[in-house]
Amino acid sequence: MANPVSFAAFRAWVNLRNEVLILPSRTLALAWTAGALLLPVLQPGPYVLRVAVMTCIFAILAASWDLLSGYAGQVNFGHALFFGAGAYGSSLVSLRLGLSPWIGMACGAVVAGAVGLAVGYLCLRLRGSYLSLATLAFPLIVIGLLFAFPEFSGGEMGVSGVRSLVVSRIANYYVVALGMLVLVFGLWAVADSQFGLVLHAIRDDEVAVRASGLNTTRYKLAAFGISAFTAGIAGGLYAHFMRGAGPSTLETALSFQVIIWGIFGGVATIYGPVTAVFLLYPFTEWLGNFRTLGELRLLIFAVVVLLVLLFMPRGIAPWVRDKIETECPRCKQRNVAWRDSCRLCAAPLRAGAPAARAQSPR
Amino acid sequence: MLQDILVTGLVNGGVYALLATGFSLIFGVARIVNIAHTAFYMMAAYCFYGLLVKVGLGVVPAAVLAVAAVTALSVVCYRLVIEPVRQHEAAVLISTIALALIFQEVMLLAFGGSFLGIPSAVEGVVTVAGVSIPYQRLLILVVAAAVLAAVWYLLYRTRLGLAIRATANDLEVANLMGMHVHRVAMATVAISVALAAIAGVAVAPVFVVDPFMWLAPLVTVLAIVVLGGLGSLKGSLIGALVIGYVEALTVFLLPKGAYLKGAVALSIMVVVLLARPEGLFGVAFEEER
Numbered sequence: 258m259a260n261p262v263s264f265a266a267f268r269a270w271v272n273l274r275n276e277v278l279i280l281p282s283r284t285l286a287l288a289w290t291a292g293a294l295l296l297p298v299l300q301p302g303p304y305v306l307r308v309a310v311m312t313c314i315f316a317i318l319a320a321s322w323d324l325l326s327g328y329a330g331q332v333n334f335g336h337a338l339f340f341g342a343g344a345y346g347s348s349l350v351s352l353r354l355g356l357s358p359w360i361g362m363a364c365g366a367v368v369a370g371a372v373g374l375a376v377g378y379l380c381l382r383l384r385g386s387y388l389s390l391a392t393l394a395f396p397l398i399v400i401g402l403l404f405a406f407p408e409f410s411g412g413e414m415g416v417s418g419v420r421s422l423v424v425s426r427i428a429n430y431y432v433v434a435l436g437m438l439v440l441v442f443g444l445w446a447v448a449d450s451q452f453g454l455v456l457h458a459i460r461d462d463e464v465a466v467r468a469s470g471l472n473t474t475r476y477k478l479a480a481f482g483i484s485a486f487t488a489g490i491a492g493g494l495y496a497h498f499m500r501g502a503g504p505s506t507l508e509t510a511l512s513f514q515v516i517i518w519g520i521f522g523g524v525a526t527i528y529g530p531v532t533a534v535f536l537l538y539p540f541t542e543w544l545g546n547f548r549t550l551g552e553l554r555l556l557i558f559a560v561v562v563l564l565v566l567l568f569m570p571r572g573i574a575p576w577v578r579d580k581i582e583t584e585c586p587r588c589k590q591r592n593v594a595w596r597d598s599c600r601l602c603a604a605p606l607r608a609g610a611p612a613a614r615a616q617s618p619r
Numbered sequence: 620m621l622q623d624i625l626v627t628g629l630v631n632g633g634v635y636a637l638l639a640t641g642f643s644l645i646f647g648v649a650r651i652v653n654i655a656h657t658a659f660y661m662m663a664a665y666c667f668y669g670l671l672v673k674v675g676l677g678v679v680p681a682a683v684l685a686v687a688a689v690t691a692l693s694v695v696c697y698r699l700v701i702e703p704v705r706q707h708e709a710a711v712l713i714s715t716i717a718l719a720l721i722f723q724e725v726m727l728l729a730f731g732g733s734f735l736g737i738p739s740a741v742e743g744v745v746t747v748a749g750v751s752i753p754y755q756r757l758l759i760l761v762v763a764a765a766v767l768a769a770v771w772y773l774l775y776r777t778r779l780g781l782a783i784r785a786t787a788n789d790l791e792v793a794n795l796m797g798m799h800v801h802r803v804a805m806a807t808v809a810i811s812v813a814l815a816a817i818a819g820v821a822v823a824p825v826f827v828v829d830p831f832m833w834l835a836p837l838v839t840v841l842a843i844v845v846l847g848g849l850g851s852l853k854g855s856l857i858g859a860l861v862i863g864y865v866e867a868l869t870v871f872l873l874p875k876g877a878y879l880k881g882a883v884a885l886s887i888m889v890v891v892l893l894a895r896p897e898g899l900f901g902v903a904f905e906e907e908r
Contacts, residue, residue: 332709379889382896386652386849390841391892394885397838401882405875509834513654513716520709556724559717563700566714570707 279600280591281581286528289535293434297427306430310498312538313437317491319518319530320444325484326516327524328448329477330460331380334393336515338376339485341396341507342369343492345403345410348419348502358422362493366486373485377478384463396507403504415503422497433494440487445527447483456480457525521562523572532574537562624867630756632863633763637818638836639843639855640770641811647787647850648807651701651711657833657840658719659812663689663819664828665726668737686816693812697805719833726830734827759821766817767856773810774852783807787850838881839866842888848901857899861887 277283296309318340326332347365351358376395380388403410410416422432447453455476458466467473496502505511522533537558544554569576582591583606585599598605642656666685670676676684696718704710744751774780785793786803794800826832843862847854862884869880891899 379893383892384896386646387845387892387896387898389652390845390849391889393838393841394888398882398885398889401879401885404878405882509838517713517716520713524709552728553724555720556728559720559724563714563717563721566710566717567700567703570704570710 279593281593282578282591290438293438296434297430303426306426308539308542310430310433311495311542312535313433314491314495314498315515315518315538316531316534317437317440317494318488319515319522319534320441320527321484321487321491322515322519323524323527323530324444324448324453324456324487325480326519327526327530328453328460329456329480331377331477331480332385332389333484333512334389334516335376335396335509335512336488337507337509337511338392338396338399339369339373339488340492340495340511341399341502341504342372342485343489344496344502344506345416345492346489347493348416348496349410351497352416352419358420358497361419362422362490362497365493365496366489369489369492370482370486373481373488374478376485377481380481381474381477393509393512396512397509400504400507403507411503413504415501415505416496417501419496419500419502421500422494429498433498436490436494440490441527441531444483444487448525448527452476452479460525517562521565521572523574523576526572526574529572529574533572536573620871624864624871626752626756627870628860628864628867630759630863631866632860633760634818634822635836635839635843635863636767636856636859637763637814637821638840639847639859640767640852641814642840643844643847643850643852643855644783644787644814645807645811646844648783649705649804650708651715651808653811654712654715654837655696655719655722656715656811656815657837658722659689659693660815660819660836661726661828661830661833662692662722663816664737664823664832665730666816667820667823668730668735668828671737682820685820686813689816689819690809690813694805694809697808702801723830723833730830732830734829736827737824739824753825755824759825762817762821766814770810770814770852779803779806783810835881839884842885844898846888846891846898848898851898851900854898854900 277287293313297306301309318336321339322333322336326336343362343365345365346368347358347361350356350364351361356364376392380391383391404412407413421429423429448456455466455471459473459476463473466476492502492506495506518533518537519530521537522531523529540561541554541558544550544557550557565573581594583594583596584591585602585604585606587604588599588602590599590601592600592606596606638657638660642653645651645653645656663685666688667681670681670684671678674681700714700718701711704714739753739755742754744753745757746752772780774784782793782798782803783806785796786798786800786807790800793803839862843858844855846861847856847858865884865887866880869883870877873879873883895901
């Protein structure tokens with residue numbers, strides 16, 4: 258180890274091996290990240306690249322839904338509102354004011370965040386099903402307003418002629434993919450932090466959290482704000498990729514689609530909804546390639562979702578994770594399912610399995 | 620103008636009341652937010668169309684068969700799709716969304732996406748106080764009133780109704796008192812979908828029938844039950860009339876009212892919720908912990 262560079266590389270490799278490759282779920286996350294970054298190396302055609310971009314955008318949307326609905330338990334039936342607010346906000350700002358699309362996107366995200374705070378404020382007193390059904394109303398109110406004032410919003414045709422963020426197709430993909438990785442891992446970190454823990458607690462028992470001296474109102478509003486802001490970024494990316502925004506960004510169908518992704522993948526995991534988008538969106542697009550199957554696309558989609566849920570009611574990602582990993586009964590750390598003893602505390606993982614010899618203290 | 624508003628509001632309110640009562644019932648008893656509720660209404664309208672126009676049955680047998688078939692379909696769907704995942708609320712929710720999508724797509728394949736018209740069951744108009752009301756709309760009103768009265772009788776004057784109300788009130792205690800809660804839930808599903816199917820058959824000659832006709836009433840019904848209070852039948856009825864009249868007022872009085880009718884109705888729901896989070900007649904459910 259004379260060379261400091263090779264030593265650093267060696268340390269990095271050891272860290273990678275001990276922290277990432279030791280668990281299949283982390284290995285999969287690494288492979289997925291690498292795949293998202295290396296996709297253009299395969300020289301995909303414009304169609305594949307387009308599907309990949311849309312998948313990334315919807316992955317952001319699904320992950321942001323999960324923070325609000327999965328972690329905080331404020332199940333949102335109108336998540337399209339934030340997406341649409343971001344899309345309309347960014348395209349109107351960059352089109353009507355003639356600003357750079359980047360500034361437009363930032364404005365769109367801020368608008369969406371503000372809308373999220375407003376909806377959260379209005380819904381503070383509602384709980385459970387009431388909250389879900391009330392949130393369904395907001396995007397429809399906005400659609401009604403958009404249709405009533407077509408001079409400003411473009412009415413049923415929406416806004417078009419927005420510039421894209423960057424010129425080349427590959428660069429466009431990288432903007433979206435990098436944004437997706439940053440936002441998804443960011444949301445994951447938020448959900449894993451102290452803040453996410455409080456949200457989790459609010460979902461399970463809000464009264465108990467309040468009794469513990471935490472201001473649940475502030476936490477719920479923050480969840481609404483962060484989730485809406487992130488969804489707004491997704492909406493902005495969508496608007497600049499599609500060169501416009503239409504009422505379809507606010508439709509109930511999109512809200513339901515997000516709910517399906519979220520629950521199909523597994524709620525309160527962040528990675529679950531992202532997995533679901535990466536499985537389901539390309540799948541439905543691929544079905545569209547066949548003439549007969551194309552007409553059956555939505556039908557096949559619904560049947561697949563229904564069948565998968567019958568066998569994995571908690572969602573696909575937690576189901577797979579439970580198959581390939583087990584939790585150590587003593588130290589609660591996760592292990593590969595086929596180990597006999599815990600990799601950290603050496604406790605036996607299965608009944609009857611011998612405990613590993615105690616390791617020498619590190 | 621005034622008479623138009625009065626009549627339109629009453630007729631639409633009657634249809635909404637049929638839909639909202641069923642939705643509210645199924646939520647109260649089984650805690651299922653049944654997104655597919657209005658999809659069953661759409662299925663009934665198509666069934667009626669098929670039997671009446673394609674098969675050539677009479678109006679009455681076609682209507683009865685359509686309602687019976689859709690009710691049977693709902694029980695089958697409940698047993699196959701909803702019951703296995705009853706423990707997982709989220710899974711139930713998207714199962715019903717998926718069911719609604721499946722119905723929509725199947726009807727799209729079977730009948731195509733075009734608007735279908737159904738001949739009126741009864742022709743002619745009656746003129747009351749200077750406003751002419753087609754008999755068909757009058758029929759809708761009569762059917763709605765009769766069916767709602769029947770539901771009231773079923774719920775408040777029969778043993779099954781007692782069991783349904785008890786289960787809605789407290790599932791565990793009802794179970795301990797010897798009620799077969801699963802069977803009660805299934806009966807509730809059947810009753811609730813039968814109400815939706817009756818609504819579908821009744822409105823089919825007035826509205827156009829197309830595979831996407833379930834989405835707009837779904838949102839209205841959700842607004843009504845939230846407005847009236849989830850699980851409250853009186854609330855659903857009054858909420859339905861309120862929303863029916865609000866929509867009629869918006870369409871007739873505001874410029875561009877047709878675009879805004881949903882928005883205004885939903886805004887009213889939001890305002891009511893802000894003042895009274897459990898809806899107008901809602902019982903604040905016990906903290907479910």
